[in-house]
Amino acid sequence: MKTLVAYFSAEGTTARLAKELAGAAGADIFEIRPVEPYTAADIKWTNPLARCNREKLGGKFVPVKGKAENFADYDAVMLGFPIWYYGAPNIINTFCRDYDWTGKKVYIFATSGGSGIGKTAEKLAPYLKGAQIMDARVVRSAGELKDWTAKE
């Protein structure tokens, strides 16, 4: 079983979990980064004109820097991100849209300021064509994902 941990993190919380998870799972890791990095002002959601709000309201795709190499070789992808507006950030839709997910098992993990996972997986599903979504959770620690990493 070849596993990739692919994650986006604007403020570092999801990044810490993703790295711990990849270590525990013996997985490769890919950071999903926007071509244009987010500044602190860009993610200030209390400002209606901030980039994050414009992307959300405009349903915009967010160009991703680079590509996960040899994506076709992975059996499973653990996809991590912060909850933004009760779902995945637009950059996650963009990342998912650009790969062939046929036959892959997908495990979704998110960090949040308090929201649950809600309909995050359902909203992302149209961009994960052909994937089997195994689980989707909001987590506070990588240890909560032990059952994903347990060796068969």
Ligand SMILES: Cc1cc2nc3c(=O)[nH]c(=O)nc-3n(C[C@H](O)[C@H](O)[C@H](O)COP(=O)(O)O)c2cc1C
């Ligand atoms: C634009 C934006 C929207 C957010 N929306 C939510 C939300 O709907 N619910 C929630 O609980 N937290 C929300 N948060 C908080 C983040 O989910 C939380 O701080 C997360 O752990 C940040 O992860 P990161 O450090 O990997 O970027 C939002 C944060 C930002 C920047």
